[in-house]
Amino acid sequence: xxxxxxxxxxxxxxxxxxxxxxxxxxxxxxxxxxxxxxxxxxxxxxxxxxxxxxxxxxxxxxxxxxx
Numbered sequence: 001x002x003x004x005x006x007x008x009x010x011x012x013x014x015x016x017x018x019x020x021x022x023x024x025x026x027x028x029x030x031x032x033x034x035x036x037x038x039x040x041x042x043x044x045x046x047x048x049x050x051x052x053x054x055x056x057x058x059x060x061x062x063x064x065x066x067x
């Protein structure tokens with residue numbers, strides 16, 4: 001690994017185009033991570049029944065329909 005080149009890259013000012021490209025890539029990565037995280041949460045929540053916050057809350061129709 002060429003350490004001096006890594007230092008050069010870190011110290012060098014990026015052009016507007018390079019910075020925009022980097023921002024787009026970071027956004028795409030964040031979008032992908034969010035999609036995977038949402039799928040995992042949906043699978044975890046869908047596999048177990050939600051317990052009521054207050055005991056007996058699920059027995060009152062107008063309260064249970066808000067979820």
